[in-house]
Amino acid sequence: MTVTEPVVSAPFFLRGELVEGHAETHRSRDLGIAFTTPAVDLDRAVHPRSEVPPLLDVPLAEIIDFLVETGRRIREPGNPFVRECIDRMALTHVLPRAVLEQQVHGATMYLDKRLLQTVVEQNFPDPRALDEWVPKQDFTGRTSFIRAFAPRLVHVLPGNSPGVAVKSIAQGALVKAVNLFKMASSDPFTTVAVLRTMAEIDPDHPIVQSMSAVYWRGGDDAVERVLYRPQYFDKIVAWGGGDAIDNVVKYLGPGLQLVSFDPKTSISMVGREAFASGATLEEAAELAASDVMILNQEACVASRFLFVEASAGDADRFCERLHARIAAKAAASGDTRPLDMDLREQIETLTMLDDEFGVWGRTDGKGLVIRSDEPVDFHPINKTANVVRVNSLDDAMKHVNVATQTVGFYPFERMADYRDRMAAGGVQRIVRLGDAGPSTIGNPHDAMYPLHRFVHWMAHEDGVRATADT
Incomplete structure (x- = not known):
């Protein structure tokens, strides 16, 4: 039949x-x-x-x-x-x-x-x-x-x-x-x-x-x-x-x-302050997972690369907690479709390189975190986060460019120290970690005011008008 x-x-x-x-x-x-x-x-x-x-x-x-x-x-x-x-x-x-x-x-x-x-x-x-x-x-x-x-x-x-x-x-x-x-x-x-x-x-x-x-x-x-x-x-x-x-x-x-x-690709930057206590680590992991899981990581504002200022041990602690929170959000959404074949093969290859990469989770669409010292050369999607360990957030700046839309930042008080350099690198938006989704009403989008760009600006020139004194 x-x-x-x-x-x-x-x-x-x-x-x-x-x-x-x-x-x-x-x-x-x-x-x-x-x-x-x-x-x-x-x-x-x-x-x-x-x-x-x-x-x-x-x-x-x-x-x-x-x-x-x-x-x-x-x-x-x-x-x-x-x-x-x-x-x-x-x-x-x-x-x-x-x-x-x-x-x-x-x-x-x-x-x-x-x-x-x-x-x-x-x-x-x-x-x-x-x-x-x-x-x-x-x-x-x-x-x-x-x-x-x-x-x-x-x-x-x-x-x-x-x-x-x-x-x-x-x-x-x-x-x-x-x-x-x-x-x-x-x-x-x-x-x-x-x-x-x-x-x-x-x-x-x-x-x-x-x-x-x-x-x-x-x-x-x-x-x-x-x-x-x-x-x-x-x-x-x-x-x-x-x-x-x-x-x-x-x-x-x-x-x-x-x-x-x-x-556009959006990223996160997490400073060493996240490891000051167990509470700050839990907070940073929850905020980061919220940004990763915006529209189940289908949106441009969803974080894909997370640059973490940490030792190797602290980075792994962060990855463990981040994975648990991504997995919980994936289960709550009901979206557990497996990663596509090409992405699965690339990630499975990484799991064989134990010295260079750490992997939390599987390629089953239920949440995955990859830890590396350089960003992976593929596009993380479908609840996949790449945590990149850096000695300083200054080292992460070389990875921002004109295709970087939103940067979620932690701790919040350090944002002002980086915003000028981010703008110079091409970034269009910096927000508190966990706030990548909402936006201030009326703010620029992708470095422009869209409606101002949409219209056809027309000028009717009327010369110099005579005044009552002339």
């Missing part, structure tokens, strides 16, 4: 309309699960430049109110679009269903009125520029008007974090953009679920009419060479790994820019 493989349907959303179909069959990135989509209608995916963006003259306050209501509707237990989204995503995504539910519902915390207002205020010196032409005058008397004009954006969404879809929709609405969301193969569902929720509130609202979400295989030249053109879009907002960014870069040129949330 032939067993038929289940196929998941992933509809599109085009400017207020749900589009269903099974014209194309694709496979999810990590699990290889088949899913079907309609064919991409390139004409409908593009909002003509001859039309003023639908959101241009909608007051920012109204946009924020609509986003807040969307968040409330997403959190409703009976929301059929979210329930259907979770059911389908649980088949295509590596993360457990409970984690996915937490991600989608947790992301609605971004749709908070005070938070959204703060984000706008931090990104724009004068937020009025989003709603109107703001008058300016320089010291020579020359006048002008400035507008943060609604851009045309393609958002290349990541597959590791469903919550990014909620945040990206909100950001696109705040800058009044015309938005095309390219969904990821592991999650071609969340964006559409959010947009369907918006359409249920008001199908004709300009936010709904400004949003489209489709899927195509990244690198599909037949789609990207048509869409990635300056006559259609101003900027490509790209999340994801190196391949995702490389697919975009080749299309850039005058009039089409890249705003990149490109691949």
Whole structure:
């Protein structure tokens, strides 16, 4: 008897309309699960430049109110679009269903009125520029008007974090953009679920009419060479790994820019103070495990390399306690998928080199810690932490670079001694160990204020105006 493989349907959303179909069959990135989509209608995916963006003259306050209501509707237990989204995503995504539910519902915390207002205020010196032409005058008397004009954006969404879809929709609405969301193969569902929720509130609202979400295989030249053109879009907002960014870069040129949330690696630095007592050691191990296990180590902010200022014996004590806490968090999450074959083989090779490496745990996906004197030459993932023993945290500085996003630091009082050197090395964020996940509202992301980068800054120069005295 032939067993038929289940196929998941992933509809599109085009400017207020749900589009269903099974014209194309694709496979999810990590699990290889088949899913079907309609064919991409390139004409409908593009909002003509001859039309003023639908959101241009909608007051920012109204946009924020609509986003807040969307968040409330997403959190409703009976929301059929979210329930259907979770059911389908649980088949295509590596993360457990409970984690996915937490991600989608947790992301609605971004749709908070005070938070959204703060984000706008931090990104724009004068937020009025989003709603109107703001008058300016320089010291020579020359006048002008400035507008943060609604851009045309393609958002290349990541597959590791469903919550990014909620945040990206909100950001696109705040800058009044015309938005095309390219969904990821592991999650071609969340964006559409959010947009369907918006359409249920008001199908004709300009936010709904400004949003489209489709899927195509990244690198599909037949789609990207048509869409990635300056006559259609101003900027490509790209999340994801190196391949995702490389697919975009080749299309850039005058009039089409890249705003990149490109691949980053986050680390931890643990000073000798962690070994002052049993209590401080337990505290440091718990805080470090919290940073390692953010989104089960799928997020960019999750720590992968932990530089520990310690003797060989103290480093091993730290590894033992760190492993116990990672294993506990892995068991609580329900995510115990084994490491992929290549990573397992590399780690199993290390276990034969007893003098150079220490290994706590196994490659069964239940938590693993590797101790070494230099960072391992592979990417720790799936609840795998590499503890690198150093004589001084100064020695760890040679390992920070422009790909280092977040550094969790312990003890907290030494952070100020390192922040300038970290910034010079390319680091974008330093936090207290254990605080890698939460972020101060409105702070820069990946060394930039994203909304400020998204908009099309337009100047209307009005010359020198005559005054009453002339």
